[in-house]
Amino acid sequence: MLRTFSEPSRRTFLLRIVTPIFLTAMVLSIAASTLLLWATYEVDRASDQRQRSLVVLVLSQLRAGIAHDQEGVAVWDDALTAAMNGDTEWIDVNLGRWMQTYFGHDGAYVLDPRNNPIYAFPKVEARSPHFQQLMARTMPLAAKLRERLRGGDTTGLSDRVLTLGVADFVVVSGRPAVVSVKPIVSDTGDIPQAPGNEFLHVAVRYLDDSFITELKQDYLLDNLRFSWLDNASATEISSPLTSSRGETIGYFVWQPYRPGTTLLSRVAPVMVVVFLVAMTMMALLVSALRRRSLKLIESEATVRHLAHHDQLTDLPNRGLFNDRLDGALKSLAQSGETIAVLYLDLDRFKEVNDTFGHPSGDALLRDFAHRIREIVGERDTIARIGGDEFTILLRAVHSRAKVEAVCRRIVEAARHPYPIAGTQVFVGVSIGVAMAPQDGVERVELTRRADVALYHCKRAGRSDFAIYVPEMDASSNARRDLERDLRTALDADGQILVHYQPLYSTAVGRITGVEALVRWRHPERGWVPPDTFVPLAEETGLIGRLGAKVLREACETAAGWPVESLAVNVSAIELRNPNYAMQVTNVLLATGFNPRRLELEVTESALAERESGRDRNIAALRELGVRFALDDFGTGFSSLGRLHELEVDRIKIDRSFVQGFGTANGDEAIVQAIVDLARATGLKTTAEGVETASQSDYLRHIGCDDLQGFLLSRPLPRQEVEALLRAQPDEPRVAATRSAHS
Numbered sequence: 001m002l003r004t005f006s007e008p009s010r011r012t013f014l015l016r017i018v019t020p021i022f023l024t025a026m027v028l029s030i031a032a033s034t035l036l037l038w039a040t041y042e043v044d045r046a047s048d049q050r051q052r053s054l055v056v057l058v059l060s061q062l063r064a065g066i067a068h069d070q071e072g073v074a075v076w077d078d079a080l081t082a083a084m085n086g087d088t089e090w091i092d093v094n095l096g097r098w099m100q101t102y103f104g105h106d107g108a109y110v111l112d113p114r115n116n117p118i119y120a121f122p123k124v125e126a127r128s129p130h131f132q133q134l135m136a137r138t139m140p141l142a143a144k145l146r147e148r149l150r151g152g153d154t155t156g157l158s159d160r161v162l163t164l165g166v167a168d169f170v171v172v173s174g175r176p177a178v179v180s181v182k183p184i185v186s187d188t189g190d191i192p193q194a195p196g197n198e199f200l201h202v203a204v205r206y207l208d209d210s211f212i213t214e215l216k217q218d219y220l221l222d223n224l225r226f227s228w229l230d231n232a233s234a235t236e237i238s239s240p241l242t243s244s245r246g247e248t249i250g251y252f253v254w255q256p257y258r259p260g261t262t263l264l265s266r267v268a269p270v271m272v273v274v275f276l277v278a279m280t281m282m283a284l285l286v287s288a289l290r291r292r293s294l295k296l297i298e299s300e301a302t303v304r305h306l307a308h309h310d311q312l313t314d315l316p317n318r319g320l321f322n323d324r325l326d327g328a329l330k331s332l333a334q335s336g337e338t339i340a341v342l343y344l345d346l347d348r349f350k351e352v353n354d355t356f357g358h359p360s361g362d363a364l365l366r367d368f369a370h371r372i373r374e375i376v377g378e379r380d381t382i383a384r385i386g387g388d389e390f391t392i393l394l395r396a397v398h399s400r401a402k403v404e405a406v407c408r409r410i411v412e413a414a415r416h417p418y419p420i421a422g423t424q425v426f427v428g429v430s431i432g433v434a435m436a437p438q439d440g441v442e443r444v445e446l447t448r449r450a451d452v453a454l455y456h457c458k459r460a461g462r463s464d465f466a467i468y469v470p471e472m473d474a475s476s477n478a479r480r481d482l483e484r485d486l487r488t489a490l491d492a493d494g495q496i497l498v499h500y501q502p503l504y505s506t507a508v509g510r511i512t513g514v515e516a517l518v519r520w521r522h523p524e525r526g527w528v529p530p531d532t533f534v535p536l537a538e539e540t541g542l543i544g545r546l547g548a549k550v551l552r553e554a555c556e557t558a559a560g561w562p563v564e565s566l567a568v569n570v571s572a573i574e575l576r577n578p579n580y581a582m583q584v585t586n587v588l589l590a591t592g593f594n595p596r597r598l599e600l601e602v603t604e605s606a607l608a609e610r611e612s613g614r615d616r617n618i619a620a621l622r623e624l625g626v627r628f629a630l631d632d633f634g635t636g637f638s639s640l641g642r643l644h645e646l647e648v649d650r651i652k653i654d655r656s657f658v659q660g661f662g663t664a665n666g667d668e669a670i671v672q673a674i675v676d677l678a679r680a681t682g683l684k685t686t687a688e689g690v691e692t693a694s695q696s697d698y699l700r701h702i703g704c705d706d707l708q709g710f711l712l713s714r715p716l717p718r719q720e721v722e723a724l725l726r727a728q729p730d731e732p733r734v735a736a737t738r739s740a741h742s
Contacts, residue, residue, distance in 0.1 A: 655689025
């Protein structure tokens with residue numbers, strides 16, 4: 001007889017076995033599903049939060065970056081001078097178009113001390129609704145900045161942030177924008193402005209259109225858009241754009257990348273079929289989610305990297321270098337090691353930028369950075385701190401000889417040619433070194449001493465290195481004292497004097513011209529050599545005042561003298577001043593001096609530069625009748641073949657050639673060639689440094705026009721020159737210089 005399950009047994013089987021298993025399976029499935037859904041939600045939420053944080057960070061960096069961009073042009077003597085003079089052409093090139101083409105700004109404006117706009121880029125009607133609305137948004141920021149400037153507020157200033165600034169997110173003509181206001185100030189401090197009455201530079205960057213496109217491309221934000229309302233759909237998220245007053249301007253809305261939801265949609269069908277497969281897929285999901293999270297973490301790491309590295313060379317920036325130097329100095333006591341700080345400055349880099357343009361200069365900087373990477377060890381730090389300035393931290397320096405060896409390798413590497421714009425460019429590098437603990441264990445003092453050593457290296461001839469010694473501070477202090485005394489001398493009477501060295505014509509044997517030479521009679525030091533204080537004046541920006549003082553006194557003195565020409569030396573720095581031609585014209589008008597009698601002496605290196613301001617000054621003065629002389633010919637970059645290209649009326653043969661007469665170098669033949677070529681091109685010649693009768697006779701014999709030197713006369717004060725002029729015979733006569741002054 002067949003045995004069958006009774007109904008109660010069936011119910012018991014279901015209740016005792018199937019149901020617990022089913023319930024257990026259901027509980028496990030629900031628990032697993034719940035865990036998966038919770039993990040998916042949390043990952044998506046974290047991803048959303050990271051993307052929101054990224055947008056906030058980008059906007060914050062944009063606001064700070066625009067202010068930093070402005071400082072590159074607003075902390076500049078030339079910019080302040082152009083604003084004061086209303087030179088809109090210069091402002092347009094350097095403060096307007098440059099900010100758009102190089103930094104991508106959408107607008108640039110310059111306000112005078114009364115907040116009146118004196119320049120706008122792009123050009124726009126002042127009465128247009130767009131411009132009026134922009135000014136309405138800008139004025140509160142300008143007022144706030146001026147209030148901070150008048151109050152002497154220094155909040156936020158550092159070695160990276162040089163000037164106060166105010167920036168905010170606003171709405172202009174129905175477009176969201178960031179507006180940043182920075183004062184235009186002197187980088188040398190020589191051009192004073194009353195606090196709160198500065199010229200202001202305003203930069204505008206719109207946060208739609210191109211900015212939206214950049215965010216999409218750089219940070220992979222799908223379907224990013226700007227909305228005035230928080231109208232994000234269920235599949236979108238938003239991040240508010242908030243002004244400094246806490247007002248919400250609008251929202252950035254985009255479709256977020258949600259790795260949890262994406263993966264869940266792929267594994268859910270498999271989980272419904274088999275629980276174990278679901279558990280396996282859960283493990284795979286966690287692994288996949290981790291990979292997606294790592295991508296976001298890497299993106300954040302990239303942002304942090306950009307905040308601490310130079311974008312051009314990818315080297316650490318000043319902030320990161322200072323952090324590493326502080327860390328190295330703190331560990332000195334425990335490690336007992338010696339470290340070295342190197343300050344590097346490229347020589348003649350400005351000429352590369354002026355000649356070939358900034359892109360070529362950037363290429364040279366990248367090449368130089370690559371070269372020093374090959375020299376410095378992995379434990380050490382190389383940083384670019386701005387322009388053509390670099391710093392290096394050498395760890396575990398065992399001896400001074402090791403530092404010297406590294407410096408020599410860097411100097412040698414920098415001397416090799418750089419392929420730029422289809423040609424080879426040569427620059428050098430100057431290095432200053434300070435070592436810890438012997439030179440200090442505090443960052444500011446250690447870097448200051450490295451900078452002092454760099455200055456002494458430059459003073460010694462550049463393209464070399466110098467290691468700090470205490471005597472350098474004494475020298476720097478002496479230089480500061482001399483600079484202070486020179487400023488005092490320029491304001492005082494009787495210290496800055498002008499002496500005059502006569503020029504004798506070889507044709508008539510008479511004084512036909514004089515050269516004005518500056519002298520400094522210090523009340524305590526006595527006579528200070530010109531080769532000491534003139535370079536100091538050029539380095540400190542005092543050369544303009546010094547040159548103007550000499551020019552005015554010389555023109556006033558020589559106005560009534562019976563000489564054909566008055567020669568006055570002019571610095572290349574003065575020639576680059578856009579107002580130099582006007583300053584000379586004012587002196588000539590004030591003194592009544594005939595411009596055709598004035599001869600400005602410039603060096604070959606000054607004429608070899610490609611500089612539009614210099615060319616405009618020379619053209620304006622030549623049109624007025626002023627003549628130009630090429631001083632110390634043969635010691636600079638020019639050659640005999642280029643002589644006809646230089647816009648000069650006279651060349652002065654350097655004393656080194658005259659002193660070389662009678663030697664095996666054949667200087668007589670060189671001077672003969674210079675005189676012959678000058679005569680063929682219609683130029684007059686003057687020989688400097690004539691000290692012997694044989695030199696005078698030879699120069700007169702080969703046809704040199706004028707002679708100058710101690711044989712004929714030393715530089716003399718005004719009264720002695722006038723006595724010489726009175727002692728000359730009334731009628732010109734042809735005579736040998738030797739017989740006239742024997």
